[in-house]
Amino acid sequence: MVISNWNDIDLTEVKGLLLDLDDTLYHYEPVHKRAFDACAQVAETNYQIPKDKFKSLWKIARDKVHTDVHGQGASHSRLLYLQKLYELYSGKTNAEFALEMEELYWTVFLNEMSFRNGVEAFLQKAKERGIKMAIVTDLTAQIQLQKWQKLELHRYIDFMISSEEAGIEKPAPYIFELALQKLQLQTNEVVMIGDNATKDIAGAQALQIKAYQVNEKTE
Numbered sequence: 001m002v003i004s005n006w007n008d009i010d011l012t013e014v015k016g017l018l019l020d021l022d023d024t025l026y027h028y029e030p031v032h033k034r035a036f037d038a039c040a041q042v043a044e045t046n047y048q049i050p051k052d053k054f055k056s057l058w059k060i061a062r063d064k065v066h067t068d069v070h071g072q073g074a075s076h077s078r079l080l081y082l083q084k085l086y087e088l089y090s091g092k093t094n095a096e097f098a099l100e101m102e103e104l105y106w107t108v109f110l111n112e113m114s115f116r117n118g119v120e121a122f123l124q125k126a127k128e129r130g131i132k133m134a135i136v137t138d139l140t141a142q143i144q145l146q147k148w149q150k151l152e153l154h155r156y157i158d159f160m161i162s163s164e165e166a167g168i169e170k171p172a173p174y175i176f177e178l179a180l181q182k183l184q185l186q187t188n189e190v191v192m193i194g195d196n197a198t199k200d201i202a203g204a205q206a207l208q209i210k211a212y213q214v215n216e217k218t219e
């Protein structure tokens with residue numbers, strides 16, 4: 001069910017929430033764009049890679065990494081994208097480029113990130129009801145824990161479950177099962193909230209977990 005308002009989520013008798021992070025608790029695209037543009041600028045200034053070239057190579061590198069490590073947290077690794085991007089550009093690895101750019105990307109990204117409208121009030125309401133909460137998210141633990149710190153999720157959320165930790169990405173059942181283990185709850189006691197119809201919604205529903213889908217307009 002797609003919801004237009006966070007208050008549309010029925011918390012009656014709910015003991016636990018499984019929450020996607022990216023594009024659910026905050027809007028990904030504007031934050032990514034700021035981080036990406038900062039990298040493209042430095043690539044042009046310091047490494048003489050024209051911005052349009054950086055943009056086209058990023059897409060090729062990202063698609064290659066997605067294919068190579070499909071279904072694992074590292075498939076979203078900006079470090080791997082950037083390593084591959086430079087290799088495509090010059091035919092060699094450039095460790096300095098990859099590491100510097102990755103740090104820049106996430107520094108800008110984390111700096112720009114904030115809760116989308118309606119999320120904090122909803123999390124507060126759930127917390128006041130004594131509902132336990134877990135983030136169930138695809139990506140590496142290091143960056144997802146940094147996002148946790150930036151949003152100060154400890155104020156509301158009890159556990160993080162990343163696909164790196166689970167060894168597999170949503171919609172695989174195991175990542176949801178790991179979340180239920182940590183929360184010590186059963187499938188009929190929790191609801192899943194996420195933006196992705198396949199990963200979040202179908203993934204949860206395959207385990208008979210009730211799921212709510214948010215979109216970019218949900219507030």
Ligand SMILES: [Mg+2]
Pocket residue numbers: 020021022023024194195196
């Ligand atoms: Mg998402």
